[in-house]
Amino acid sequence: MRHLQAETFGGPRGEWRLDERFTRRGLRLLLKRDDLIHPELIGNKWRKLAPNLAAAAGRTVLTFGGAYSNHLRATAAAGHLLGLPTVGVVRGQELADRPLNPSLARCVADGMRLHFVDRSTYRHKTEPRTLAAVLRAAGAQDAYVVPEGGSNALAVRGCGELGEELRGKADVVAVACGTGGTLAGLAAGLGPGQQALGVPVLKGGFLGDDIRHLQAETFGGPRGEWRLDERFHFGGYARTTPELDAFAEDFEERHGVRVERLYVAKLLYGLVALAEEGAFPRGTVIAAVVTGAPFPG
Numbered sequence: 001m002r003h004l005q006a007e008t009f010g011g012p013r014g015e016w017r018l019d020e021r022f023t024r025r026g027l028r029l030l031l032k033r034d035d036l037i038h039p040e041l042i043g044n045k046w047r048k049l050a051p052n053l054a055a056a057a058g059r060t061v062l063t064f065g066g067a068y069s070n071h072l073r074a075t076a077a078a079g080h081l082l083g084l085p086t087v088g089v090v091r092g093q094e095l096a097d098r099p100l101n102p103s104l105a106r107c108v109a110d111g112m113r114l115h116f117v118d119r120s121t122y123r124h125k126t127e128p129r130t131l132a133a134v135l136r137a138a139g140a141q142d143a144y145v146v147p148e149g150g151s152n153a154l155a156v157r158g159c160g161e162l163g164e165e166l167r168g169k170a171d172v173v174a175v176a177c178g179t180g181g182t183l184a185g186l187a188a189g190l191g192p193g194q195q196a197l198g199v200p201v202l203k204g205g206f207l208g209d210d211i212r213h214l215q216a217e218t219f220g221g222p223r224g225e226w227r228l229d230e231r232f233h234f235g236g237y238a239r240t241t242p243e244l245d246a247f248a249e250d251f252e253e254r255h256g257v258r259v260e261r262l263y264v265a266k267l268l269y270g271l272v273a274l275a276e277e278g279a280f281p282r283g284t285v286i287a288a289v290v291t292g293a294p295f296p297g
């Protein structure tokens with residue numbers, strides 16, 4: 001099996017951004033460019049998948065996602081890079097009869113076999129009987145199963161390295177959250193006195209419990225200092241507003257960085273809002289983790 005090597009350019013160092021929305025309050029903004037970690041398998045998806053693919057040890061890797069899932073694309077790309085067969089279980093039986101959207105088409109181009117399931121089956125996919133039935137129907141009984149969003153104990157450990165790379169570099173390290181696996185690991189890897197701040201992109205208020213569970217499963221108990229600010233989901237996953245779009249475009253122009261819209265735009269918007277509220281004391285160094293890049297690129 002080939003190995004997945006992370007490029008370290010941009011990665012561990014991060015990039016300072018002069019942005020007067022921060023500097024006039026005595027704050028410094030560091031962009032941690034995890035989007036540059038690997039040309040095809042980017043950001044937190046690399047950190048989460050690399051240890052899982054090693055554990056799969058050549059077996060078919062099966063995972064789950066919605067029609068526009070970054071995680072499905074990343075898994076397909078990883079399978080392609082490593083020569084591992086991949087199966088994507090996609091939410092929405094009705095999608096099976098339609099032309100593939102660009103995200104799913106990319107998965108297929110990277111060699112992923114897609115298996116569509118109805119929404120009720122998808123909802124119950126972690127229950128052993130439903131999972132067994134899905135594996136059978138997909139012809140993948142022996143597959144190595146990676147959960148939706150890729151968040152399991154190995155993934156959380158992989159994201160711990162993100163925290164370790166940022167030790168001593170910032171007071172607050174902020175990341176956008178979907179399933180919370182990245183934040184769970186990041187918080188564990190940071191040093192004393194550093195705090196992780198999560199900005200959930202889904203509506204719900206359940207993420208704090210999920211993160212506690214992931215840390216318990218991975219480390220046997222809570223690790224690191226972290227908190228969530230649940231105000232910046234803009235209506236839920238993949239929802240946006242003209243204001244958020246305008247913010248993201250403006251950020252791209254100011255800083256010459258492409259802003260991924262599902263997660264990173266909401267994180268950066270939240271940080272600017274918090275700075276304007278005076279939420280951070282003067283002198284605070286804030287690192288924003290750029291966990292991904294726009295698709296299609």
Ligand SMILES: *Cc1c(COP(=O)(O)O)cnc(C)c1O
Nearest residue numbers: 070178179180181182263291292
């Ligand atoms: C998947 C993803 C996240 C969310 O990661 P979780 O570990 O599920 O919280 C954040 N940003 C980007 C760009 C992603 O693709």
